[in-house]
Structure formats: C-alpha cells, structure tokens
Amino acid sequence: MNQRPQGGANSSPDHLPTQYVPAEVEGKLYERWVERGYFEADAKSDKEPYTVVIPPPNVTGSLHLGHAFEHTLIDALTRRKRMQGYETLWQPGMDHAGIATQNVVERELAKEGKSRHDLGREAFVERVWQWKAESGGQISGQMRRLGDGVDWSRERFTMDEGLSQAVQTIFKKLYDDGLIYRAERIINWCPRCLTAISDIEVEYQDDDGELVSIRYGDVNDGIVVATTRAETMLGDTAVAVHPEDERYKHLIGTEIELPLTGRRIPIVADAHVDPEFGTGAVKVTPAHDPNDFEIGQRHNLPSLNVLDEHGIITAHGPFQGLDRFEARSTIVGALRAEGRIVAEKRPYTHSVGHCSRCKTTIEPRLSLQWWVKVGPLAKAAGDAVRDGRVKIHPKEMESRYFGWVDNLHDWCISRQLWWGHRIPVWYGPNGEVVCVGPDEQPPTGDGWHQDTDVLDTWFSSGLWPFSTLGWPEQTDSLAKFYPNSVLVTGYDILFFWVARMMMFGLYAMEGTPPFHTIVLHGMVRDQFGKKMSKSFGNAVNPLDWMDAYGSDAVRFTLARGANPGVDVPIGEDWVQGSRNFANKIWNATRFALMNGATVEGELPPAERQSTADRWILSRLNSVVAEVDAYYDDYQFAKLSDTLFHFAWDEVFDWYVELIKTTFAAGGEAADVSRRVLGEVLDVTLRLLHPVVPFVTETLWTSLTGGESLVIADWPSDSGFRDAAAEQEIATLQQVITEVRRFRSDQGLQPGQRVPARLDLDGTPLAPHEDAIRSLLRLQPAGEGFHATASLPVAGATVALDLSGAIDxxxxxxxxxxxxxxxxxxxxxxxxxxxxxxxxxxxxxxxxxxxxxxxxxxxxxxxxxxxxxxxxxxx
Incomplete structure (x- = not known):
C-alpha cells in the first residue's frame, strides 16, 4: 500500500514505556524536528509549492484557545502536504500591534511615574523595541508547545526592516496613484488611547443612557429633537427634517434659536431624515456624527468641534472644561431650568461603540487623517471571488464577504501613536507635501518635518502574504511561494484582515490574488456554546490543558469540533476523552510490538490472508480515501471522527481482538496477521499524524524504524476492496454484539464465562468459532449442559446455559x-x-x-x- 520507511528494523516494545506521558515526549520531539530542518522550505526546490501564512499574532499576545484551534487546523494541512511531497511553507511571524503594544509599554512607564512624553518619541520607540526583545513574543514558545510545524528560519515581524520597506513602497505607490489622500472626516476617536481607530475595531454593546427631547426655538416656532448625547448640541449647526414632512414644510429655510448658545441655526430639508422616527426632526452636529457630517456636506454647513481629544468640552461658555459625561448631565439640567426638556427617558438602552482594546466609549470626531480610497481596490477584491480566482469555504460565507467589500467606505489608515510605521510624508515651510519612497531621501532644511502619525496596524498586516517573501524585491521565495495555497482564519476577521490582504495583494502583485482558497472557521466556545471570556469566568488557558492531558489531546479535541464556518464548543471532559484516545493508540501499538507486528517485506497476497485480514485492509483503504476527500474539502471534524472510529472501534476493538486467537494458535496465519497488523498501524499512524503528531511520531518510529513521520510518505489508496470479507465480518460483529447485549441484560459480568453451544452450520461464521467463543467468554457445552436461553442471530444459533450464573x-x-x-x-x-x-x-x-x-x-x-x-x- 505504501512505500516502506527508510531505517532499521522494528524496535522492541521495551523502548515504549507502559504508559504514555506527553510531557516526557513532546518538547524533545519538537526540538528534534526543528534541529533537523524538517519544517524549512526550499525556494529552489522543483517540488510543487504549498504555502500558508500564519495569521500573525500580536507581539503582546499569548496562546489562547482560538490560536490553538486555528494553528491545529493549519498544522494538519501543512503536515499532510509535506508528507504528500509538496515543498511546504508555513510562514510564521508576529504583528507589532500598534495600540496594544504602546499601551503595554506606557503602563510600564506609569509604574515609574513617567509618560512617553517624558522620554520623547525616539527614546520611547527604543523602549518599545527593548520591551519586545525582553518580554514580547512569548507566544512563539507556546506555538512550539502546540507542535506548530512552521519554518522558524523565516520568522518575520511587521516592523522589521524588510517589511518596513514593503510598507513604504506600497504607501508611495498608492499615493502616487491617487489612492491615498489626507482629509477631514468623521473618525472613531478613543479618548483613552488618544488615536483614531477603524470601524472594525469598535465593539458595540447595549448601554443604559438617557433619551431627552429638547425644544429648540420658542413655543410658537419651536421644534423638538431627541438625543442621547445632549453635550454635542453645543456643536449643532442645523436641524434637519424630511422635505416631504407636512409638519415642518413651513419651517424649511428658516432659522431657529439653538438653546444655551445664543446662536441661530437653519432648518434644512434632507431625505436622510426618517419622518416616522421620533419627532421627525434631528439635530445636525457635523463634527461629531458621521451621518450629520454627510448632511453638513450636502448643505454646506459649518462643522464645530466642541470636544478635544480627551473628551473635554472646548466650546466657550459655562460648560467649557467639563468632561463629556459631566457636561451631558449639566447641560440637561440647564435645559430643564429653561423649560426646554419636553420628555426624558431613563434608563434608555441603546447601542454604544467602545474601543475594542481599552473599552472606553468611542467619540465620533471630525479629524484630519490619512485615508485609502478603497473603491477600485474593493471592486478588484470582489471580482476575484466572483470570477473564481479565489474560492471561499464554506461557500455560504461568500455573501458576508460581498456584503463587506461591496459596501466599503474609505479606510482611515492614520493613527496618533508613536509605535508603528510612521507615515512617509514630509511637509515643507511653504505648504509643500512630499511622499518619500524607501529608496528616496526625505527633504531637508529649515521648516521640513515628517508627519507625526503612524499607520494602522492592519495596513502592514495586509501585505503579509507577499511582504514576508521579500517583496518589493523579486526574490526566489516570492516567485516560488506566492500566491498562498490557502488562508485559514476565523470568520470574525474576514473584514479586519482578509479583505485588506485581498485588496493589497491584487494591487501590488498585478492582479494575482494572495491565495487560492479562503477557509473560514468559527469561534471556540465553552461546552454550553457560550462565548469564552474572563468576565464570564469560562476562559481557558490551553497550556493548562496541555500540561494536564498533552498537546495531542488538545489538538484532537479542537480538530474534531471543526466544522466549516461553525463555532466550536469545547469542554475539559472532551479533552480527557482525547487523552484516552492517545492512550488507546499507545496501548494497542505496544500490544502489536509485543506480538511481533512488523512492516518488513511485502504484504502477503490476499489468498493467504484471513477474512479478518482482508476486512481490515479493505476498510483501511476506504478510510484513506475518505480522509483524503475530507481534507480536500476542509472537513476537519469529519476526518478526525472517521479516524477516531476506525482506529478505536475497528482496529483496536475488533481486529486486534479477532487476531488474538490467531496469534495464540501460531503458524503461518499468525505471521500473515502480524504483517497485516503492522501495515494497518503504519498507515493509521500516518493518517493520524497531522492532527496528533507527538504520540504518532513516537509510536511510528518504534514500529517501523523510520526516521520521522514528518517526512514520511502520506498513505495512498491502493484500490483494494473486499466486499465479501466486509460482509462476513459485519455478520460476525452482529452476532457478537447481540450476544453481548443479551449477557449485559441478564446481568452477567463482562469477564464471566458461561457454557454455550454454537450452531454455525450453513453460515459463513463457522471458521470464526474460536474467535466468537473468545470474545464472548463462552465455554464449550460439556456434560450436563442445559440451554436456558437460545439466541438466533444472523442465521446462527447461540444456546447458553445460565444456570448457576444468575438468580x-x-x-x-x-x-x-x-x-x-x-x-x-x-x-x-x-x-x-x-x-x-x-x-x-x-x-x-x-x-x-x-x-x-x-x-x-x-x-x-x-x-x-x-x-x-x-x-x-x-
């Protein structure tokens, strides 16, 4: 069935301890794999390439169950492809994680009573690099614990020199092509992180607030608006109504007094207003609301920014200097005192945006920022999926992808941070603006200065599939390993990361998408389907489970739950079950070695094999074909379940038990079954290896004497099938199962022996009488036998004498x-x-x-x- 491994003769079972202890195996095995270069990819190889990038974890991060889940799936794919003979690259690396990393280092400085401003920009950035060298990247060691078969010789960091050159190159190209521009727009501002953040970095949750209805103007010409953010009224520059709303047609074009300010503002007609919602009139604050900004643009309204970067009121008057939330209640009090509050509703539950990193309430704010014009880039990203160049798996996720890329707004890429890729734009003393490429010298002289902002982290990670291979240089690695074969990632970052890689890959690589297939998986949840969270008290550190049960057990549990695009529930008892499976594999292989199972020489021809031998080889080939089909369709749960039931149920619980009588009898039949058992275990361990690499490596090298499963051949389906043998063993299993059930119903202990007479004449079971008696603990019917029960099953009859065995x-x-x-x-x-x-x-x-x-x-x-x-x- 398979090419025999190169190496010495079979090992003695004495080399295998009686129990499998993962901690004594996993670390040493992994370091041996790395030292021997098994995971390193050769760009000059003539093998067909297979490339996957790791979704780069944050340099501040540590391994969580989501990482463990995703990495297990990628590792399974790449290990299998390596065994199939592909030049396989799993590209590792980390993301510099601008906001998160800067926050970590700023907290460290705060312990010293300092801020980044005390150090200055250059010294602070040096401090961050120092932190990275000393404390960052602990996840790399944790990935080794999990068994990630990545090419560590190619590890990259989004702020290293090569990737920085790629960032500067594509910024310059986009700028020169008119796809990057600077403009004042409404952005999501975090008053804690003091930076803009993107829409997809805002988490929305229902908060209890208040809804107040305020009368603008006097009683006769007044108009009522409702708001949850009364403090922003200081920046109102209009009230808008629907042009067809009969209630307000007579007011359109007039002005009305804005309370507390002494200003008068116009009433404008805009189709954006929903006349059925609330009073049908809305306050317009162009500098503090994205919809209001659009209304302001259409009606040439001024934009008044009344909050600074800390969320403090800047508008002149009695509220200046108040925090936004303090100002809210103070302003409502002042309006109430003037009799302008028409209605109040509190608590009023509504959806409020929060910074995904620090959980501070986001403030929409008009700000001068850098933007990517995404229209043509997003269209190319959509077209690549529509025309089949890129496939999304499962296919039903395509609609979510199109729903995003077809409706993308321009992307705000500037961040008011010091850690990150600084925007390569210089400003001159006379208003000059110069974008500098990586091989160009920035302008010098009095008055010239570089933009102080850095780029959004997702800008550099969007280049990951090609920047890690040396782009913009035309390297051997880029020619060999781009585009990636597959991207495996969570559906939750379809918009964060996947769309950006698609846009940049197609743009930078002249229409070649960054990957052929996008495989989207779900989120890991607890055993009750609830999202894991520290606040819920159900978060799990996968390292704890690895310590307790071994990395293989964690990996197998995660893979067995991985249905495409569906969330994955996981509980500790399931990991315990996977640990039991690893132990079962261990014990069965020890039994095989102790009984002389071998992989030496060719398989004996079918005519020399027993029915059980032919059955298990027939089933083995079917399983190889099934597992291949499931891998090709990214059905990790199904392939894992198939292997679990084949190994445990068919190989260990049936075949091994059936051939025990053959081994006991000895002779040629026993020798044939030893060779067949060796073959079955060899192939089964190969099939299991991508998902459970450690226990299978240990057992396979002991069984075969081969160098390593990492570089062994992947099994192939020889085409051998024996339907007659499969039917005969199915009949045998039916008899044994029915009699076992009867024994259990009668209260007999599993090992309790009882006399029995077997009538197998005219059935294919006659050659199996010894096995039936052995498996069912049935003694021959001796003198004085009295049948107290007779069971007709599958054409055979099993008569039992239970007298004396039960009450x-x-x-x-x-x-x-x-x-x-x-x-x-x-x-x-x-x-x-x-x-x-x-x-x-x-x-x-x-x-x-x-x-x-x-x-x-x-x-x-x-x-x-x-x-x-x-x-x-x-």
Missing amino acids: FAAERKRLTKDLAAAEKELAQATAKLGNEAFLAKAPDHVVDKIRARREAAEADIARIGAQLKSLPEA
Whole structure:
C-alpha cells in the first residue's frame, strides 16, 4: 500500500514505556524536528509549492484557545502536504500591534511615574523595541508547545526592516496613484488611547443612557429633537427634517434659536431624515456624527468641534472644561431650568461603540487623517471571488464577504501613536507635501518635518502574504511561494484582515490574488456554546490543558469540533476523552510490538490472508480515501471522527481482538496477521499524524524504524476492496454484539464465562468459532449442559446455559418491573397521540418527540418480553 520507511528494523516494545506521558515526549520531539530542518522550505526546490501564512499574532499576545484551534487546523494541512511531497511553507511571524503594544509599554512607564512624553518619541520607540526583545513574543514558545510545524528560519515581524520597506513602497505607490489622500472626516476617536481607530475595531454593546427631547426655538416656532448625547448640541449647526414632512414644510429655510448658545441655526430639508422616527426632526452636529457630517456636506454647513481629544468640552461658555459625561448631565439640567426638556427617558438602552482594546466609549470626531480610497481596490477584491480566482469555504460565507467589500467606505489608515510605521510624508515651510519612497531621501532644511502619525496596524498586516517573501524585491521565495495555497482564519476577521490582504495583494502583485482558497472557521466556545471570556469566568488557558492531558489531546479535541464556518464548543471532559484516545493508540501499538507486528517485506497476497485480514485492509483503504476527500474539502471534524472510529472501534476493538486467537494458535496465519497488523498501524499512524503528531511520531518510529513521520510518505489508496470479507465480518460483529447485549441484560459480568453451544452450520461464521467463543467468554457445552436461553442471530444459533450464573427469580422480578414501566410509558404516549385537541395545538417537534417515546417504549417491551421468555420457569 505504501512505500516502506527508510531505517532499521522494528524496535522492541521495551523502548515504549507502559504508559504514555506527553510531557516526557513532546518538547524533545519538537526540538528534534526543528534541529533537523524538517519544517524549512526550499525556494529552489522543483517540488510543487504549498504555502500558508500564519495569521500573525500580536507581539503582546499569548496562546489562547482560538490560536490553538486555528494553528491545529493549519498544522494538519501543512503536515499532510509535506508528507504528500509538496515543498511546504508555513510562514510564521508576529504583528507589532500598534495600540496594544504602546499601551503595554506606557503602563510600564506609569509604574515609574513617567509618560512617553517624558522620554520623547525616539527614546520611547527604543523602549518599545527593548520591551519586545525582553518580554514580547512569548507566544512563539507556546506555538512550539502546540507542535506548530512552521519554518522558524523565516520568522518575520511587521516592523522589521524588510517589511518596513514593503510598507513604504506600497504607501508611495498608492499615493502616487491617487489612492491615498489626507482629509477631514468623521473618525472613531478613543479618548483613552488618544488615536483614531477603524470601524472594525469598535465593539458595540447595549448601554443604559438617557433619551431627552429638547425644544429648540420658542413655543410658537419651536421644534423638538431627541438625543442621547445632549453635550454635542453645543456643536449643532442645523436641524434637519424630511422635505416631504407636512409638519415642518413651513419651517424649511428658516432659522431657529439653538438653546444655551445664543446662536441661530437653519432648518434644512434632507431625505436622510426618517419622518416616522421620533419627532421627525434631528439635530445636525457635523463634527461629531458621521451621518450629520454627510448632511453638513450636502448643505454646506459649518462643522464645530466642541470636544478635544480627551473628551473635554472646548466650546466657550459655562460648560467649557467639563468632561463629556459631566457636561451631558449639566447641560440637561440647564435645559430643564429653561423649560426646554419636553420628555426624558431613563434608563434608555441603546447601542454604544467602545474601543475594542481599552473599552472606553468611542467619540465620533471630525479629524484630519490619512485615508485609502478603497473603491477600485474593493471592486478588484470582489471580482476575484466572483470570477473564481479565489474560492471561499464554506461557500455560504461568500455573501458576508460581498456584503463587506461591496459596501466599503474609505479606510482611515492614520493613527496618533508613536509605535508603528510612521507615515512617509514630509511637509515643507511653504505648504509643500512630499511622499518619500524607501529608496528616496526625505527633504531637508529649515521648516521640513515628517508627519507625526503612524499607520494602522492592519495596513502592514495586509501585505503579509507577499511582504514576508521579500517583496518589493523579486526574490526566489516570492516567485516560488506566492500566491498562498490557502488562508485559514476565523470568520470574525474576514473584514479586519482578509479583505485588506485581498485588496493589497491584487494591487501590488498585478492582479494575482494572495491565495487560492479562503477557509473560514468559527469561534471556540465553552461546552454550553457560550462565548469564552474572563468576565464570564469560562476562559481557558490551553497550556493548562496541555500540561494536564498533552498537546495531542488538545489538538484532537479542537480538530474534531471543526466544522466549516461553525463555532466550536469545547469542554475539559472532551479533552480527557482525547487523552484516552492517545492512550488507546499507545496501548494497542505496544500490544502489536509485543506480538511481533512488523512492516518488513511485502504484504502477503490476499489468498493467504484471513477474512479478518482482508476486512481490515479493505476498510483501511476506504478510510484513506475518505480522509483524503475530507481534507480536500476542509472537513476537519469529519476526518478526525472517521479516524477516531476506525482506529478505536475497528482496529483496536475488533481486529486486534479477532487476531488474538490467531496469534495464540501460531503458524503461518499468525505471521500473515502480524504483517497485516503492522501495515494497518503504519498507515493509521500516518493518517493520524497531522492532527496528533507527538504520540504518532513516537509510536511510528518504534514500529517501523523510520526516521520521522514528518517526512514520511502520506498513505495512498491502493484500490483494494473486499466486499465479501466486509460482509462476513459485519455478520460476525452482529452476532457478537447481540450476544453481548443479551449477557449485559441478564446481568452477567463482562469477564464471566458461561457454557454455550454454537450452531454455525450453513453460515459463513463457522471458521470464526474460536474467535466468537473468545470474545464472548463462552465455554464449550460439556456434560450436563442445559440451554436456558437460545439466541438466533444472523442465521446462527447461540444456546447458553445460565444456570448457576444468575438468580433467575431476582432477574424475573427486575425484568417484570422494567416491563411495567415500559408499558406505562407506552400507554401515556399513546393517550397523548390519540388526543385530537393536543395534536391540534402542540408544535411539530413536541409531537415528534412523543412519537419517538412511543416507539422506544414499544421496542423496550419487545426486548424485555423476549428476555422474560428466555428465562427458565421457576
């Protein structure tokens, strides 16, 4: 079936401890893989490339379950492709995370009683680099714990020299092409971080506030507006109504007094206003609301900025110097004193934007910023998916992608920070503006200075698929590994990151998209489906689970829950179950080694194999084909589940048990089964390796003597199938399962032996009598045998003598009680289903549930009746 590994003969089982202890295996194995260069990609190789980039974690971050989940999926893909013979690159690196990193270092400075302004820009940036060298990037070590097969020799950082050159190059190109410009627009401002942030970095939550209705003007010509942000009225420059609203047509074009300010403002007609909402009139504050800004542009209204960067009122008057929230209540009090408050509603629950990093309430604010004109870039990103150059998996996620890229607003890329890529624009003493490329000298002389802002972190991470390969230089790596084969990422950053990479990749690489396929996965949640959060008390550190159960157990649990685009619930008991699976693999392989399982030589021909041998090899090939199909469709949960049930149920619980009698008998049949068992374990360990690399590597090298599974061949389907053997073993399994169930129903212990007579004549089971007796703990029917139960199954008959094995009177009493309970359940379900009034009112799912209860009760009655009938009379 597969090319044999290169290496020595099989290892002794003595080399495998009796128990698998992950902590004694994982770290040493990983370092050996790295030292031997297994994960390093060769740009000059003639192999077909397979490239995946790691979604770069923040330099401030540590491994969380979301990382562990995503990394497990990528590692599984890349390990398989490497085994399939591809030149495989999994590109690692970290993001400089502008706001988050600056906040961390500023908190460190605060402990010393300093701020960044005490150090100055240059010294502060040097301090951040120092922090990165000493404390940043701990996630790299945690990725090693997980087993990430990344090419560490290529590790990149979004602020390193090469990537900085890429950032400056594309900024200059976009600027020269008229796709980057500077303008005053409404942005999301964080008064805590003191910077603009993008729409997608704003988290909305329902807050309790107040809704106040205020009369502008006097009683006769007054108009009522409602607001949750009374403090912004100081910056109102109009009131807007719908042009067709009959209530206000006579006021359009007139002016009205703005309370508390002494100013008069116009009433304008704008179709944006919804006449059905509230009073049908809205206050217009162009400098503090994005919709109001658009109205202001259409009507040439002035924009009055009445809040500074800290959220402090700057407008002249009695409210100057007040914090925005203090000003809100003070202004409402002043309006109330003038009799202008028409209505108040508190608490008024409404959606409020918060900074995703510090949770401060966002302030919409008119600000001079740098912008990317995204129209043509977004169209190209949409076209690449529409014309099939890029596929999104699962396909139903396409609509979310199009909903975003087809409606993108221009992107604010400037941030008022010191840590990050500084905007490469210089201003001259006479109003000159010069954008400088990476190979150009900035202007010098009196009055020239560089823009103080830095670029949004997502600007540099949007270049990740090609900047990490050396662009703008035309490197061998860029030629070999661009575009990426697949991007694996969460649907939650489809807009943050994926769209930006699509726009920049198509733009910089002359229409070649950054990847062929986008695979979107869901979020990791707790076992009840609830979002994990420290505030909820359900957040999990995956390292704790790795310490307790091993990295393989965590990986297998995550992969087994990974259905495309669907959130992944996970609980500790599931990780324990995966640990048990790893132990099962370990124990089964030790058994195989102790019994001489081998991979040496060719497989014996089918005519020399037993039915069980042919069955397991037939099933093995089917599983290889199934797993390949699932990998190609990114169905990680299905491929993991397939491997789990094949390995545990079919190989360990059936095949190994069936051949124990063959091993005991010895001879040629035993030798054949040893070779078949070696083959099955060899292939099964290869199939499992991408998901559970550590335990499989340890076992496979012991079994085969091969160098490493990382560089072993991926299994292929030989095409061998034996439907007759599969049917024969299915019949055997049916007999054994039915008799085991009967034994359990009778209260027999699993290891308890009872006399039995087997009538297998005329069935394909005759050659399996020894195995049947062994698996069912059945002794031969000796002298004095008296059949107390006879079970006809699949054409065979199994007669059991249970006299002396169980207390028939007690068993009859127990079964009679169970029968009465089943009959009561049947009567109740039947009565409900016979009630026409109930059926008319009950939802379909309730009726279906009661039908299922009735069917289950009927089955229980039949089963218990058969058991009672099988018992001898007292």
